[in-house]
Amino acid sequence: MDISERKLKILQAIIDDFIHSAEPVGSRTLSKKYNLGISPATIRNEMADLEEMGYIKQPHTSAGRVPADKAYRLYVDKLMDKYVLSEQQKAIIGKKIMDNLVELDSTIEHASKLLSNLTNLTAFAMTPKNDENILKYIKLVPIDKHSVLLMIVTETGNVHNTILKIENTYTEENLNVLSKILTYNYKGKTLSSITKMEIIKDFEEDIETMSRIMKNVMPNFLSTLENMLNVHLYMDGLTNIFSLPEYYNIEKAKEFLEMLNQKEHIAEVLMNRDSGVVITIGQENPDTEMKDCSLITATYSINGKTVGKLGVIGPTRMKYSKITSIIEYMTDNISNAFKLKDED
Amino acid sequence: MDISERKLKILQAIIDDFIHSAEPVGSRTLSKKYNLGISPATIRNEMADLEEMGYIKQPHTSAGRVPADKAYRLYVDKLMDKYVLSEQQKAIIGKKIMDNLVELDSTIEHASKLLSNLTNLTAFAMTPKNDENILKYIKLVPIDKHSVLLMIVTETGNVHNTILKIENTYTEENLNVLSKILTYNYKGKTLSSITKMEIIKDFEEDIETMSRIMKNVMPNFLSTLENMLNVHLYMDGLTNIFSLPEYYNIEKAKEFLEMLNQKEHIAEVLMNRDSGVVITIGQENPDTEMKDCSLITATYSINGKTVGKLGVIGPTRMKYSKITSIIEYMTDNISNAFKLKDED
DNA sequence: TGTTAGCACTCTATGCTGTTGAGTGCTAAC
DNA sequence: GTTAGCACTCAACAGCATAGAGTGCTAACA
Numbered sequence: 001m002d003i004s005e006r007k008l009k010i011l012q013a014i015i016d017d018f019i020h021s022a023e024p025v026g027s028r029t030l031s032k033k034y035n036l037g038i039s040p041a042t043i044r045n046e047m048a049d050l051e052e053m054g055y056i057k058q059p060h061t062s063a064g065r066v067p068a069d070k071a072y073r074l075y076v077d078k079l080m081d082k083y084v085l086s087e088q089q090k091a092i093i094g095k096k097i098m099d100n101l102v103e104l105d106s107t108i109e110h111a112s113k114l115l116s117n118l119t120n121l122t123a124f125a126m127t128p129k130n131d132e133n134i135l136k137y138i139k140l141v142p143i144d145k146h147s148v149l150l151m152i153v154t155e156t157g158n159v160h161n162t163i164l165k166i167e168n169t170y171t172e173e174n175l176n177v178l179s180k181i182l183t184y185n186y187k188g189k190t191l192s193s194i195t196k197m198e199i200i201k202d203f204e205e206d207i208e209t210m211s212r213i214m215k216n217v218m219p220n221f222l223s224t225l226e227n228m229l230n231v232h233l234y235m236d237g238l239t240n241i242f243s244l245p246e247y248y249n250i251e252k253a254k255e256f257l258e259m260l261n262q263k264e265h266i267a268e269v270l271m272n273r274d275s276g277v278v279i280t281i282g283q284e285n286p287d288t289e290m291k292d293c294s295l296i297t298a299t300y301s302i303n304g305k306t307v308g309k310l311g312v313i314g315p316t317r318m319k320y321s322k323i324t325s326i327i328e329y330m331t332d333n334i335s336n337a338f339k340l341k342d343e344d
Numbered sequence: 345m346d347i348s349e350r351k352l353k354i355l356q357a358i359i360d361d362f363i364h365s366a367e368p369v370g371s372r373t374l375s376k377k378y379n380l381g382i383s384p385a386t387i388r389n390e391m392a393d394l395e396e397m398g399y400i401k402q403p404h405t406s407a408g409r410v411p412a413d414k415a416y417r418l419y420v421d422k423l424m425d426k427y428v429l430s431e432q433q434k435a436i437i438g439k440k441i442m443d444n445l446v447e448l449d450s451t452i453e454h455a456s457k458l459l460s461n462l463t464n465l466t467a468f469a470m471t472p473k474n475d476e477n478i479l480k481y482i483k484l485v486p487i488d489k490h491s492v493l494l495m496i497v498t499e500t501g502n503v504h505n506t507i508l509k510i511e512n513t514y515t516e517e518n519l520n521v522l523s524k525i526l527t528y529n530y531k532g533k534t535l536s537s538i539t540k541m542e543i544i545k546d547f548e549e550d551i552e553t554m555s556r557i558m559k560n561v562m563p564n565f566l567s568t569l570e571n572m573l574n575v576h577l578y579m580d581g582l583t584n585i586f587s588l589p590e591y592y593n594i595e596k597a598k599e600f601l602e603m604l605n606q607k608e609h610i611a612e613v614l615m616n617r618d619s620g621v622v623i624t625i626g627q628e629n630p631d632t633e634m635k636d637c638s639l640i641t642a643t644y645s646i647n648g649k650t651v652g653k654l655g656v657i658g659p660t661r662m663k664y665s666k667i668t669s670i671i672e673y674m675t676d677n678i679s680n681a682f683k684l685k686d687e688d
Numbered sequence: 689t690g691t692t693a694g695c696a697c698t699c700t701a702t703g704c705t706g707t708t709g710a711g712t713g714c715t716a717a718c
Numbered sequence: 719g720t721t722a723g724c725a726c727t728c729a730a731c732a733g734c735a736t737a738g739a740g741t742g743c744t745a746a747c748a
Contacts, residue, residue, distance in 0.1 A: 069626035116581025128651030237460025282413035307472030314465040
């Protein structure tokens with residue numbers, strides 16, 4: 001059966017209405033709200049056809065109709081009006097993107113946030129698959145006696161760092177030369193092609209002298225340092241709460257997850273906690289949003305200085321003794337691992 | 345009123361039972377399950393006292409008792425047995441931490457994941473507040489005509505990079521000298537103290553010659569390159585689904601969030617999609633987990649090459665036309681911003 | 689021949705009711 | 719001081735009636 005003009009109109013009305021209301025759409029509603037010029041009865045006849053053709057479905061016998069996937073497909077391909085962004089919306093998008101242009105990765109990270117805000121949906125963004133990227137620069141930088149930072153920079157401004165462990169001793173100059181040779185050797189090639197090349201030939205060394213200082217870099221130095229004082233916060237197991245009976249309730253679960261989504265807020269709460277293992281239970285938490293939760297945190301140290309935090313959050317009903325032991329053991333391990341490492 | 349030995353035993357039993365079952369605990373249950381040697385009636389009397397003292401609560405008249413915050417506090421301070429980790433548990437924790445020792449940040453990131461797995465709760469971990477960190481090394485690295493990478497390395501192995509825009513032209517040698525002087529000047533000081541110092545004095549230049557190549561760095565080079573081919577995936581607005589009637593249901597919401605939590609999986613799905621704006625609706629998605637969702641993605645390009653993706657995921661009922669326009673406008677903006685930038 | 693009004697029918701959602709069972713507090717006996 | 723017994727309370731659940739939204743079918747109408 002071919003789909004008539006009138007059926008299309010009805011279908012469009014059903015889709016529009018359902019996108020708005022998320023409720024099955026009935027024939028009476030259609031006839032009243034959208035002036036199609038025909039009665040509910042006629043619409044019912046048409047809807048019966050549309051259902052037979054697979055465009056709409058009934059959740060149950062006495063319910064209205066709901067668009068099927070096939071209807072959305074038709075809608076997207078044929079029916080959909082072009083949505084024109086207002087100048088204001090365009091301005092906001094343009095500005096947000098321009099504001100975060102420093103590096104591709106951060107542009108994309110912000111784009112994802114922006115998109116989720118604009119659409120009220122879950123948004124995602126992916127950075128390039130780098131294998132078509134062209135290598136621009138390679139640099140080896142000394143970190144300590146046995147570690148070297150390998151930095152790879154591509155034409156698109158992508159910067160990638162890895163720390164390598166080196167067994168031999170080395171001097172900074174060694175690294176400079178190696179950097180030059182690597183760069184000379186691979187510059188202009190795509191990353192994926194390099195992984196397939198025969199490597200390592202000897203090259204003549206290239207000795208250069210240095211000249212004078214560029215002072216105009218300095219103003220940026222301080223702001224970078226300040227920026228560096230920021231902490232990083234990692235969070236995992238957000239969906240674990242769904243297995244707890246305490247949170248078998250959309251409102252509670254939503255509240256909990258939204259509280260945790262404000263990372264800056266959590267970071268602040270953590271920073272204000274004392275050293276060592278700290279347990280705060282329910283009302284003891286200064287934060288009203290956490291009044292139903294318990295928080296267990298412990299601190300780890302680097303070179304003997306108390307610096308970072310590790311912990312869990314959950315309902316007041318939790319296995320305090322087991323969890324405390326685990327957290328304590330983990331922070332002890334971390335502290336030990338970073339104790340007086342590479343002291344030279 | 346002072347709390348008697350017997351009351352403590354009863355309280356402990358209530359807490360233990362509730363931590364396990366999350367159900368209010370009744371006097372009969374207590375008397376049967378924990379051999380306290382007294383009858384339910386006696387327990388009831390004691391419980392009435394405990395309630396008066398604020399240690400336990402009744403959700404409603406004919407329900408059992410539930411521990412109050414005050415009870416947990418007592419439990420944590422006095423009653424709680426020390427939980428002894430098994431050798432196996434210790435081994436797992438120790439190994440996981442040792443396996444990720446390259447850099448503090450990644451150690452901490454993995455620690456958070458591990459903790460959430462072990463406790464089945466929401467875990468978090470915070471890296472050090474760097475202001476007590478001691479500066480070890482500063483390096484300026486050329487990126488292109490107008491950009492320089494400023495790298496700051498601290499004693500604790502923290503590495504921080506920022507890209508600075510430079511107006512004057514410069515040579516690589518300039519940067520090397522500057523790096524040396526900055527390092528000489530600030531090495532050994534804490535980050536926060538540096539932000540308060542008077543800066544910039546002139547220093548004599550320090551010219552060095554380079555020697556020979558260290559070849560043992562090379563084996564790491566390839567694996568780093570391959571590692572670099574990884575894409576980054578950003579995701580935002582996860583909790584937005586809670587405002588959709590489609591997901592006003594714990595099972596559905598849980599399913600959706602758990603699907604999205606498998607980042608690798610999502611990345612793969614995204615990579616397999618065509619260029620340009622692509623809309624897949626419900627059943628059209630090759631993935632069974634996404635059969636109830638629609639996915640809208642678009643690609644952006646860098647220097648004219650199609651590389652990255654941006655998109656949203658939501659129920660099949662979504663504002664296709666508006667969302668498509670937004671995504672399209674955003675990818676256009678990004679593509680433009682990164683078009684033939686810094687061509688030299 | 690297409691359109692429409694009317695009507696019987698279906699099914700969900702809602703609210704009311706009674707029942708069950710877990711748990712309590714009180715009292716009197718041990 | 720402890721315990722058995724009993725009346726009482728309340729949440730949870732099942733059963734039932736009702737309301738309301740929406741349908742499909744039929745017969746009448748233009």
